[in-house]
Amino acid sequence: MPVSFEVTYCIPIGHVARCCSIPKGQGRLHIVGDKKDVWQGTLALMVLKTLEALGPLHGYGIARRIEQTRGDLLSVNYGTLYPALLKLEQEGYIASEWGVSDNNRKAKYYKLTRAGGKQLEREARDWQQTTAILARFLASKERA
Amino acid sequence: MxxxxxxxxxxxxxxxxxxxxxxxxxxxxxxxxxxxxxxxxxxxxxxxxxxxxxxxxxxxxxxxxxxxxxxxILFLETLLQDFRYALRSLVKNRGLSFVAIFALALGIGATTVMFSAVYNVFFDPLPYKNFSRYVVFRIQNLANVGGWKGRDFFSLEEVRAFREQNHVFEDVVVHNGYRLLYDNGKYIHHWPRGEEVTTNTFEFLGVPPLLGRTFSEEDSRPAAPPVFIMNYRLWQSEFAGDPKILNTVFILDGKPRTLVGIMPQRFNFFGASFWLPMSDSNAAGSVVGRLKPGVSFATAGADLNAIAHQLQKENPQGIFPDKFSIVPETLLDSFIGGFRKTLYALLAAVLLLLLIACSNVANLLLLRATVREREIVMRATLGASRLRLIRQLLAESFVLAAVASVAGCVLAYFALKGVVALIPEGTLPEEVLIRMNVPVLFAALGLTLLTTVLSGLAPALHIMSGDLQSRLTSSGKNIEGNVRHGKLRSSLVIGEVALSIVVLISAGLLMRSFFILTHADFGFDPQNVLYFRLALPKAYNTNIDVTREKKNALTRQVLARMQGLPGVTTVSESMLEPPLRYDWSDTIIPGKPHTERWETRFEVCSEGYFQILGLPLLHGRLFSEDDVNANRHVMVVNERFSRQYFPNEEPIGHKVKLEVLDRPFLDAPHDTYFEIVGIVPDYKTLGDDGRSWRAFPQTFIPYSVQGFSHRTYMARTFADPKVLLKNIQQEVRAIDPSVEIETSGTLTASLHEFYRRPQFELFTLGSFAFIGLVLVVVGIFGVMAYTVSRQTHEIGIRVALGAQRRDILSMVFVKSLGIIAAGVAIGLLASYESSRFLASEVSGVSISDPSTYGVVSFIVVAVGLLACYLPARRATRVDPMIALRYE
Structure with missing residues (x-):
């Protein structure tokens, strides 16, 4: 996430993500609006992380895994996963292949590509930075 | 990535x-x-x-x-959908699509042809490096009265001055025509004209040789072995493209010369067939300069002008008119000259044609859009956005335009060959290749988009304007909508008719002018006259006093031998052959002062000239063989000369001077007065506009008094000119083996060659006009057929109420006549304005020639009404019972 003249932060609130931009040196929050992309963005990150952790997996498996690790904090349709998977595949971060599941069912398996691995690293770092900045910011806000 | x-x-x-x-x-x-x-x-x-x-x-x-x-990609997907839908609906309406594509293909094809010509002639004509900065220049006489008109040949000193003192050229080359005799071991003959050029020429032009090398500076040194370079055409025609002749020795003008290079096909600098090196210290001739970047023509002209005037001051003996200026010209203009205007006029005409085609297609689309109005309104109601619907309609016209464009390009590919074949030889330099190429195809693509917008946007916007919703609720026959569309449709047809009238009238004027040109009575019979000129070796051109007699002797012998050949009735010698070629001079008659220029066309000829043209003696006497042999200063004049300069006098016995003979560099009787001895009738020669035949004041003097002129021989014959020419060649060789026939032909053949230029214009413009007329017919037919089908109900009522066949016919015809008449009126007005541009192409007929205007209007009205015939007939066959039920 580029940090430049204007800093933009995205906070998941409920199942809607809000995007805020803070002009440098000012302490006021500007709410610029909902962005579906944000959910898609964090979802993409979660997919990549899942594939890194578990290796090749089908869509249903990914959905279940995300649901479990997230502790059902946000309840979202599994269906929203599929456009995200397609997007990642189009971008070359994941690749798909038809295979056979544990209980002998035909399923489409997704796996992380090398570009995907790098992207995951990058995204994770950005996300950590963002949350760190936001945390500091919120802390300073409290003091003020 | x-x-x-x-x-x-x-x-x-x-x-x-x-x-x-x-x-x-x-x-x-x-x-x-x-x-x-x-x-x-x-x-x-x-x-x-x-x-x-x-x-x-x-x-x-x-x-x-x-x-x-x-x-x-959502956007692409809907676009594809639009196209798929457009294709489907166009296939469904096959007839309409075919007509629209046909119309557009004609328009786009014709435009592509003209664009190819314009592009290749003006933007990519010559294969030379930076050719657009090449400048040729000449000295132009500014005097109103007297003297010669100018020259572009410069002496050694002048060339050196221009080369060294100018501030405007990067580099200059000097070139000079050269003729030489080639000895192939069996016989000696002339090669087509070549040039002597300065050794930097090939580098200047930036074209590498096809084989071998070009000149280096050493080649022009006096001690250097003589070399030469050949052009592709000569290589192919004389040596069948044999590469082994490179670096072999040729006997040229009796001396050995090595062939060091052969130039590629598209290299024909100044039409030369070979090039010899000319040393810089020896350079005299015409000059081509390449302007420094950013230097304008005016600057170049002023700079060269100053140098030339300085030269005149330093060298009062030099050949300069009293008042002159240097006229610079781009190399291209010096080659192409007036053809530029012709091409632009044709391009303008073809754009009009494209406009006609577009309005035609717009009309057809509008017509169909009206039928589909309910469908469109329905789709709008179901949530299609206006933009989407407009896009959809535009997609249809794009598909039409794209298919038409492909068809047009195929058409253009073949038509271009025809057009190129029609362009008269010599109009364009040989380097110019007119063909379809990438820029032309891009232009065709641009045309496709343009026609899409032109023909599609009006109907699309028109149908989408206003309140769509209310149209859905009204009944199927929306009167208000019909009227609106009807008006736009009628005005489109009116526009078409008007545009086609403009093109047709231009073509009509050209046609009349062409007819007048080709059916002129010259005052002599050009049929069955053979002419030829002799190429004389250097021996005839060295010492003035000796060579004049030598030439005269040759002429006498040639005439005598020609007369003896079978099939020859009369023979003559003259400077040039009528009616296309002539020379003229300012005329001075003692005791007759005048302020305007007295231009007289003159001939230096043998006594047989009058017989060969069949000019009877009107008064006095003709000059005799004796006069010619004795070099007497006698003159025969024509009627017009006598009428114009001696209106109330007897011209015989008066003395006349031709100023042209006073030029210092001519072997001619300077400051000599000729006595008028006889008067002959007028005959016509080519007018100053180059497009009409006119009788001018003319004089004739014996050829023997001078040694400078061309020697053109004519023979009136009933033999085959080819055979005769061969016989003459033998006779000439027998007199002097080094003399050869240079150019030859018949008067009629040279006339036909001359007619090719106006023929080209007439043919191209005529085809455009014809295509325009066809498109108009299609347009009128479409509108009337549609109108009739929409009026079936109304016609049914009328018939039921007792209207006769005649009434119905007149109803249809009156409506179309109104449209056509409006178009014709506007077209005539526009033609009256626009035909001014044709003035230089038309002669012998006024550009507002009433009969042309009348005939064209009549044709358009007649053809237009003919186009209504089918719809009108259909209207009369309407069965009232069916029509009334028809909804």
Missing amino acids: KRIHSWWTRLRGLFRKEQLDRELDAEMASHLEMHIADNLRAGMTQEAARRDALLKLGGVEQTKESVRDRRG
Whole structure:
């Protein structure tokens, strides 16, 4: 996430993500609006992380895994996963292949590509930075 | 990179739709299966497990839809949809589509042809480096009265001065025509004209040789071995393209010379067939300069002008008119001259044609859009956005234009060959290749887009304007809408008619002018006259006093031998052959002062000239063989000369001077007065406009008094000119083996060659006019057929109320006559204004020639009414019973 003249932060609130931009040196929050992309963005990150952790997996498996690790904090349709998977595949971060599941069912398996691995690293770092900045910011806000 | 990859897969997604859909179905199915299985394991009932899985997924169809959206490119997909839909509806209306494509293909094809010509002639004509900065220049006489008009040949000192003192040229080359005799071991003959050029010429032009090398500076040194370079045409015609002749020795003008290079096909600098090196210290001739970047023509002209005037001051003996200026010209203009105007005029005409085609297609689309109005309104009501609907209509006209464009290009490819074949030889330099190429195809693509917008936008916007909703609720026959569309349709047809009138009148004027040109009575019979000129070796051109007698002796012998040949009735010698070629002079008659120029055309000829042209003696006497042999200063004049300069006098006995003979560099009787001895009738020669035949004041003097002129021989003959020419060649060789026939032909053949230029213009413009007329017929027919079909109901009522066949016919014809008449009126006005541009192409007929205007109007009205005939006939066959039920 580029940090430049204007800093933009995205906070998941409920199942809607809000995007805020803070002009440098000012302490006021500007709410610029909902962005579906944000959910898609964090979802993409979660997919990549899942594939890194578990290796090749089908869509249903990914959905279940995300649901479990997230502790059902946000309840979202599994269906929203599929456009995200397609997007990642189009971008070359994941690749798909038809295979056979544990209980002998035909399923489409997704796996992380090398570009995907790098992207995951990058995204994770950005996300950590963002949350760190936001945390500091919120802390300073409290003091003020 | 990532983005490109993403777009690429998405683009691919557009075309692998079915396979991807199948995979998506399978993926969804497997997802659900797995989920259901899990739920069952967790203890749910079969039905609950299924329900939960579906719920969690958020709907199979919704998921599929959101994946599909992501898969392709939505914008592209709807665009493809538009095109698919457009194609389908165009295929459904085959007749209309065919007519529209036909009209557009004609328009686009014709435009592409003209654009190819214009592009290749003006933008990419010559293969030379930076050719647009090449400048040629000449000294132009500014005097109104007297003297010669100018020259572009410069002496050694002048060339050196221009070369060294100018501030405007990067580099200059000097070139000078050269004729030489080639001895192939069997016989000696002339090669086509070549040039002596300064050794920097080939580097200047930036064209590498096809074989061998070009000149280096050493080649022009006096001690250097003599070399030469050959052009492609000569190489092919004389040596069958044999590469082994390179670096061999040729006997040229009796001396050995080595061939060091052969130039590629598209290299014909100044039409030379060979090039000899000319040393810089020896350079005299015409000059071509390449302007420094950023230097304008005016600057160059002023700079050279100053140098030339300085030269005149330093060298009062030099050949300069009293008042002159240097006139610079681009190399291209010096080659092409007036043809530029012709091409632009034709391009303008062809654009009019394209406009006609576009309005035609606009009309047809509008016509169809009206039929489809309900469909469009329905789609708008169901939620199609206006933009989407307009896009849809534009997609249709784009498909039409694209197909027409391809057809037009194919048409243009063949038509171009015809047009190129029609362009008279010598109009364009040989380097110019007119052909279809990438820029031309890009232009055709541009035309496609242009025609899409021109022909599609008006109908699209028109149909979309106003309140769509209310049109849905009104009945099927929307009177208000019909009237609106009807007006636009009529004005489109009026515009078409007007435009076609403009093109037709231009073509008509050209046609009349061409007819007058080709059916002129010259005052002599050009049939069965052979002419030829002799190429004389250097021996005839060295010492003035000796060579004049030598030439005269040759002439006498040639004439005598020609007369003895079978099939020859009369023979003559003259400077040039009528009626295309002439020389003229300012005329001075003692005791007759005048302020305006007295231009007289003159001939230096043998006594046989009058017989060969069949000019009877009117008064006095003709000059005799004796006069010629004795070099007497006698003169025969024509009637017009006598009328113009001696209106109330007897011209015989007066003395006349031809100023042209006073030029210092001519072997001519300077400051000599000729006595008028006889008067002959007028004959016509080519007018100053180069497009008409006129009688001018003319004088004739014996050829023997001078030694400078061309020697053109004519023979009136009933033998085959080819055979005769061969015989003459033998006779000439017998007199002097080094003399050869240079140019030859018959007067009629040279006239036909001359007619090719106006013929080219007439043919191209005529075809455009014809195509325009065809398009107008299609336009009128379309509108009237449609109008009649929409009026079936009304006609039915009229017939039921007792209207006769005649009434119905007149109803249809009156309406179309109104439209046509309006178009004709506007077209005539526009023609009156625009035909001024044709003035230079037309002669012998006024550009507002009433009969041309009348005939063209009549043709358009007649053809227009003919186009209404079918619809009108259909109207009369309307059965009232059916028509009244017809909704």
